Amino acid sequence: MKNSFLPLYVTNFFGTLNDNFLKTLACLTVIGWIADERVRSLLTSVVAGMLVLPYILCSPLADRLTAVWPKRRIVRAAKWAELPIMVVAIAGFALHSPWFVIGAVLLMGLQSSLYSPAKYALVRDIGGAERISTGMGGMEGVSFLGVLLGTVAGGLVADLQVRHPEWNLAYCCLATFAVLGLAASYTVRAKEELNRSFHAINPIRYIARAYRMAGRYDGLNAVIFTLSIFWWGAAMLQMGLLVYGKAEAGLNLSDTGTGVLLCGAAVGIVAGQIVAGFVDRRRFLLGATLLTGWIAAALLGVLYFAALSPTAFGVVLGLLAFDLGFFKLPFDAEIQKVVKGPKLNTMLSYFNQVSFLFMLVASGCYALVSWAFGPKAFLLLLAIAFLVAPFVFVFCYRSVLLCVGRWVFARRYRVEVEDKTGLTGLTGLRAGGKPQTPENLVNLVNPVKKTPLLVLPNHPAMVDPMLVGVTFWKTPLKPLSDELFFHTGIVAPHVLKTLGAVAVPDLRKHATVKGATIARGLGDIVKSTLEDGGNVIFYPSGHIQIESEHEEIGTRQLAYNICGDLPAGVRVIGVRTRGLWGSIWSRKGRKTSPSFVPTFIKSVFLWFFWSPFVPRRRVTMHIEDLTDRVKEWSSLTRLEFNRKLEEWYNEGVGVF
Numbered sequence: 001m002k003n004s005f006l007p008l009y010v011t012n013f014f015g016t017l018n019d020n021f022l023k024t025l026a027c028l029t030v031i032g033w034i035a036d037e038r039v040r041s042l043l044t045s046v047v048a049g050m051l052v053l054p055y056i057l058c059s060p061l062a063d064r065l066t067a068v069w070p071k072r073r074i075v076r077a078a079k080w081a082e083l084p085i086m087v088v089a090i091a092g093f094a095l096h097s098p099w100f101v102i103g104a105v106l107l108m109g110l111q112s113s114l115y116s117p118a119k120y121a122l123v124r125d126i127g128g129a130e131r132i133s134t135g136m137g138g139m140e141g142v143s144f145l146g147v148l149l150g151t152v153a154g155g156l157v158a159d160l161q162v163r164h165p166e167w168n169l170a171y172c173c174l175a176t177f178a179v180l181g182l183a184a185s186y187t188v189r190a191k192e193e194l195n196r197s198f199h200a201i202n203p204i205r206y207i208a209r210a211y212r213m214a215g216r217y218d219g220l221n222a223v224i225f226t227l228s229i230f231w232w233g234a235a236m237l238q239m240g241l242l243v244y245g246k247a248e249a250g251l252n253l254s255d256t257g258t259g260v261l262l263c264g265a266a267v268g269i270v271a272g273q274i275v276a277g278f279v280d281r282r283r284f285l286l287g288a289t290l291l292t293g294w295i296a297a298a299l300l301g302v303l304y305f306a307a308l309s310p311t312a313f314g315v316v317l318g319l320l321a322f323d324l325g326f327f328k329l330p331f332d333a334e335i336q337k338v339v340k341g342p343k344l345n346t347m348l349s350y351f352n353q354v355s356f357l358f359m360l361v362a363s364g365c366y367a368l369v370s371w372a373f374g375p376k377a378f379l380l381l382l383a384i385a386f387l388v389a390p391f392v393f394v395f396c397y398r399s400v401l402l403c404v405g406r407w408v409f410a411r412r413y414r415v416e417v418e419d420k421t422g423l424t425g426l427t428g429l430r431a432g433g434k435p436q437t438p439e440n441l442v443n444l445v446n447p448v449k450k451t452p453l454l455v456l457p458n459h460p461a462m463v464d465p466m467l468v469g470v471t472f473w474k475t476p477l478k479p480l481s482d483e484l485f486f487h488t489g490i491v492a493p494h495v496l497k498t499l500g501a502v503a504v505p506d507l508r509k510h511a512t513v514k515g516a517t518i519a520r521g522l523g524d525i526v527k528s529t530l531e532d533g534g535n536v537i538f539y540p541s542g543h544i545q546i547e548s549e550h551e552e553i554g555t556r557q558l559a560y561n562i563c564g565d566l567p568a569g570v571r572v573i574g575v576r577t578r579g580l581w582g583s584i585w586s587r588k589g590r591k592t593s594p595s596f597v598p599t600f601i602k603s604v605f606l607w608f609f610w611s612p613f614v615p616r617r618r619v620t621m622h623i624e625d626l627t628d629r630v631k632e633w634s635s636l637t638r639l640e641f642n643r644k645l646e647e648w649y650n651e652g653v654g655v656f
Contacts, residue, residue, distance in 0.1 A: 003126045003127070003189045003190055003191070004126075004189075005123070005126055005127060005134075005135055005138055005139075007184060007185075007187035007188040007189065008119065008122055008123070008126060008139070008188050008190075009138055009139065009142045010142075010184040010187075011075060011079070011119070011181055011184040011185045011188060012119055012139055012142055012143060012146070013142040013143075013145060013146045014146070014177050014178075014180050014181030014184060015079075015082075015112065015119075015146070015181050016142070016143045016144075016145075016146030016147055016150065017146035017149055017150045017153075017177050018082065018086075018108070018150065018174065018177040018178060018181065019051065019108055019109075019112055019146070019150065020146060020147045020150030020151050020154065021149075021150035021151075021153050021154045021157075021173060021174070021177065022089055022104065022105060022108055022150075022154075022174065023047060023051055023105060023150075023154070024150060024151045024153075024154025024155060024158070024242070024259070025093075025154040025157060025158055025170055026047050026089075026101045026102070026104075026105055027047050027154075027242055028154065028155060028158040028242070028258075029093065029101070029158055029161070046102065046363070047101075047102060047105055049360055049363040049364075050102050050105045050106040050109060051105050051106075051108065051109040051112075052109060052235070052356040052359040052360050052363075053106070053109060053356075053360060054106065054109040054110040054112075054113040054114075055109065055112075055113040055116070055352050055353060055355070055356030055357075055359075056203060056353055056356050056357045056360060057203050058110060058113045058114055058203075059113060059117070059203070059206070059349040059350065059352045059353035059356075060202065060203055060206035060207075060349065060353070061114065062113060062114045062115070062116065062117045062118070062349050062352070063117060063206075063345055063346050063348075063349035063350075065114060065118070066117060066118055066121065066342075066345040066349075067342075067345075070192055071118035071119070071121055071122050071125070071190070071192055072118075072122070072185075072188050072190065072192070074114070074115050074118040075115050075118055075119055075122075075185050075188065076182070076185045076186065077115075078111050078112075078114055078115035079178070079181050079182040079185045080182060081111050082108070082111055082178040082181065082182070083175075083178050083179075083182070085104055085107045085108055085111060085178075086104075086174045086175055086178050088100060088103060088104040088107060089101065089104035089105075089108075089174055090170075090171045090174060090175070092104055093170055093171070094171075113352065113356070116348070116352050117345050117348040117349045117352060118345075119139075120136075120139065120348050121344055121345050121348055122188065122190050122192075123135035123136055123139060123336065124193070124336055124340075124344065125190040125191060125192045125193060126188075126189070126190045129337075129340070132333055132336045132337055133277050133278075133280040133281045133329075133333045134277050134278070134281065136277065136329065136332045136333045136336060137273055137274055137276060137277015137278065137280070137329055137333075138274070138277065140273040140277075140325075140328065140329060140332060141270050141273045141274040141277070144266050144269040144270040144273060144325075145266070145270050147266050147269075148262075148263055148266030148267060148270065149266075151238075151259055151262045151263065151266060152259040152260065152262065152263045152266075153173065153259075154259065155256050155257075155258055155259025155260075155262075156256050156259060157169050157170050157173060158170075159254060159256050193341060193342060193344075203353065206349075206350075206353070207350065207353055207354070210346060210347070210349070210350035210353070211350070213343070213346065213347070213350075214347060214350060217338050217339060218397075218398055218476065218500070219396060219397035219398060219399075219400075219498075220335070220338055220339070220347070222393055222396035222397050223331050223334050223335060223338075223393075223397065224335070224347075224350070224351050224354055224355075225354065226289075226331060226389055226390070226392075226393040227328065227331040227332065227335075227351070227355065228351075228354045228355040228357070228358040229358065229385060229389045230324065230327060230328050230331070231355040231356070231358055231359050231362075232358035232359060232361060232362045232365075232385070233324075233362075233382050233385055233386065234324070235358075235359040235362040235363070235366075236362040236365060236366045236378050236381070236382060237265065237378070237382065238262065238265075239362070239363065239366045239378075240366060240370070240375065240376075240378040240379070241258065241261055241262055241265070241317075242258060242262075243370065243375050244375040244376055244378075245257065245258035245261050245262075246258055247375045250375050250376065251310045251313060253310060257310070260314070261310070261313070261314050261317065264314040264315070264317050264318040264321070265317050265318065265320070265321040266321070267318060267321070268317070268318040268319065268320065268321025268322035268323075268324070268325065269321040269322070269324055269325045269328075270325070271322050271325060272321065272322040272323065272324060272325015272326045272327075272328075272329070273325040273328065273329050274325075275325070275326070276325055276326045276328075276329035276330065277329055277333075279326075280329060280330050280333055284399070284403055285326070285329070285330040286330040286331070286334055286397075286399070286400055286403075287399070287400050287403030287404060288326070288330075289327065289330070289390045289393055289394065289400060290390045290391065290394055290404055292323055292324075292326045292327040292390075293327055293386045293387070293389060293390030293391075294386070294387060294390065295323045296320060296323050296324055296327060296386040297383045297384075297386040297387040298383075299316055299319060299320040299323065300320065300379050300380075300382050300383035300386065301380075301383045302316055303316055303317065303320070303379050304376065304379040304380045304383060327390075335347060335348070335351060365378075365381070366378055369381055395491070395494050395495060395498060396498055397498070398476060398498055398499055398500070399473060399474070399476075401495065401498055401499075402469055402470045402472075402473035403470075403473055405466060405469070405470045405473075406470035406471075406473055408607070409466065409467055409470055411607065411611060411612075411616070412607060412611045412616055412617065413467065413616055413617050413618075413619050414615075414616040414617065414618050414619065415467060415471065415619045415620075415621055416618070416619070416620050416621070417471060417620075417621045417623060418620065418621070418622045418623065419623045451569060451570075451571050452530045452531075452533050452534060452535060452567070452569060452570045452571070453475065453477070453535040453536070453570070453571055453572075453573055454526075454530060454535075454536055454537075454562065454563075454566070454570055454571070454572045454573070455468075455472070455477055455535065455536070455537040455538075455573045455575060456537075456538070456539075456540055456559060456572060456573070456574055456575070456626070456645070457537065457539060457574075457575035457576075457577060458539070458541070458545070458551040458575070458576055458577060458649040459539040459541050459542075459543065459544050459545060459551070460544065460545045460549065460551075460577055460578070460579075460580040460581055460586060461544055461545070461580040461581070461583055461585040461586035461587075462544055462585040462586075462593065462594060462596065462599070463580060463583065463585035463603075464577050464580055464585075465479065465481075465539075467577065467580075467619065467621070468537070468575055468577070468621070469499070469537075471621060472537075475535060476500075476534070476535060477499075477535045477536065477537040478499075478500045478501070478502065478529055478534055478535065478536050478537070479496075479499055479500075479501045479502070479536075479537045479538065480501065480502050480522065480526075480536075480537075480538035480539075481496055481501040481502070481503065482503075483503040484596075485596065486501075486503050488596055488597060491600075492596065502522070502525055522558055523558060523561045523562055526538070526558075526562050527562060527565065527567060530566075530567045530570050531567045538558065538559075540553050540556055540558065540559035540642070540645055541553045541554070541556065542556055542558075543593070544585075544586065544587055544593055545581065545586070545587065546587055548581050548588070549578060549581050549650075550650055551646055551649035551650055552646065553642040553645060553646050554642065555638070555639065555642070556642065557638055559641070559642075559645065560634065560638045560641045560642065563630040563631070563633070563634045563641070564634040566630075566631065566634075570627075571625060571627050572625070572626045572627045572630045573623060573624070573625060573626065574622075574623070574624050574625075574626040574648060574649075575621060575622070575623055576621070576622040576624075576648070576649055576651070577619065577620070577621050577622075578619065578620045578621075578622075578652075579617060579618050579619035579620055580617075580619060583617065584599055584602060584603060584606075585599060585603070626648070629644075629648075630645075633645070
């Protein structure tokens with residue numbers, strides 16, 4: 001029977017509740033002690049910075065602790081440490097000492113930073129790999145619920161303390177939340193994965209080493225940095241609303257009203273996180289990053305440019321927060337899906353270090369922007385950030401890039417996939433005008449045991465590599481690509497790097513002997529990738545079709561050399577594409593291949609202004625297992641092998 005997430009949720013809830021209650025109470029109370037409005041903004045940034053600075057400096061130590069102590073023991077020790085920290089905070093409020101209060105916030109940040117990787121790593125230990133999205137959705141949901149109640153309670157108690165200082169509500173709340181969190185930590189049950197990996201605790205050396213480690217996972221650094229931008233934005237949004245909500249030039253709300261405004265944001269994020277946790281189990285929600293990010297940018301633009309009443313401002317803010325919950329959750333889940341075993345603790349510590357570094361930068365950004373342009377300018381800065389960051393991320397993460405590309409190409413091409421492999425039961429990328437679900441999209445890796453794939457498509461036009469790539473979006477294929485495209489423009493080289501492409505020199509530009517040497521070198525790269533369990537895709541012809549729907553391999557030798565010495569267990573998959581001859585990407589009516597940049601610009605123009613009003617181009621894609629046949633053909637001469645492969649590619653030419 002699976003262990004319950006509930007005890008971990010409760011422990012996490014009281015931790016974030018107390019963090020945000022203390023931070024909000026400190027900000028509002030210290031603001032009340034200061035008369036100068038600019039100094040108030042500066043002190044708000046300082047208080048927020050004190051809560052995040054320990055995450056930057058102490059995340060390496062937090063990772064080291066998971067290698068020394070069990071994660072549950074770390075959580076319990078942290079909750080014990082929370083009790084004396086509350087004594088310092090209570091003393092600061094009682095003595096009206098800003099430095100005691102800020103010191104307590106700093107200590108609270110230190111305590112939270114040291115057990116954060118342990119509590120999030122427990123999600124996998126409790127629920128297993130199959131429940132990661134649900135577990136992370138719940139953890140983030142209760143975290144933001146803690147943010148919500150802590151912020152609202154902090155504003156309410158700050159108001160009541162002014163009116164009734166004899167009630168001592170702040171002291172009671174701080175102590176009660178700490179004790180309840182400690183009690184809940186003793187109910188957490190999990191079967192923990194041992195971590196015996198020791199890393200440097202120097203924060204600079206640690207972040208550099210962890211960055212290199214994350215680089216071994218395709219796109220993981222892009223996930224971590226994009227998620228850190230979310231936290232940068234969330235920190236700035238919270239600081240900005242604390243000041244803008246009370247400012248006479250802003251919404252002019254009371255402390256309680258400001259807390260209620262922040263309540264709308266927290267409720268939206270909680271709802272978005274929880275709903276996204278269930279959606280992410282059934283859909284590739286990370287592929288919607290561009291959409292959710294740009295919706296957030298649009299809503300932030302509304303908040304900045306529109307003159308809204310406090311109620312309308314709160315409604316739009318709630319919608320923004322719900323969207324940001326959908327934006328954030330798949331990134332959290334992706335880290336735990338990609339990284340398994342003890343390395344997860346290191347990656348979570350690294351993520352904490354990076355994200356809180358961004359949050360510290362947010363404190364400086366907010367202080368600078370509000371000082372120079374007023375208390376509302378942070379909204380415009382956030383709108384720009386969420387407009388740019390998702391676009392950059394898409395071009396840094398292979399599966400997301402291909403998923404977005406699948407949607408883009410589906411608006412222009414009606415691709416019908418016929419799968420003869422017997423592995424997927426796929427009938428089409430889009431059948432009968434209805435998009436297939438991600439679970440039905442092609443993934444030719446054996447679900448029981450991963451089988452390396454060598455994918456050999458024909459090459460009717462310059463666009464078919466993109467169509468094949470988005471069809472195989474769930475299967476990481478390492479493509480070989482003409483060296484010309486690695487130096488053409490800005491987008492193409494970056495896309496090829498994201499796809500892990502290998503540059504192929506144009507053999508027509510080299511002498512015969514040198515060309516043969518290059519071909520043998522490429523063969524070694526392909527074989528090495530296949531032997532390591534990777535999947536490779538390349539085009540045996542090496543050029544797009546010159547004659548109508550007719551593939552010509554000629555004397556090319558790469559496919560022959562590799563298939564003649566195929567590593568054990570590799571499956572050879574043939575892809576035969578029809579229907580692209582005559583498109584702007586083909587050589588029809590041309591003596592040479594179309595120039596990439598002008599054709600790309602023209603295709604973008606047509607996609608927006610012409611494609612919506614004309615039928616989509618019908619394209620068929622036939623997928624078949626050729627393993628046995630190519631092994632048989634490889635016993636022939638190179639020219640005979642190429643001729644056999646050509647016959648398969650050209651089968652049915654003129655019938656389409």
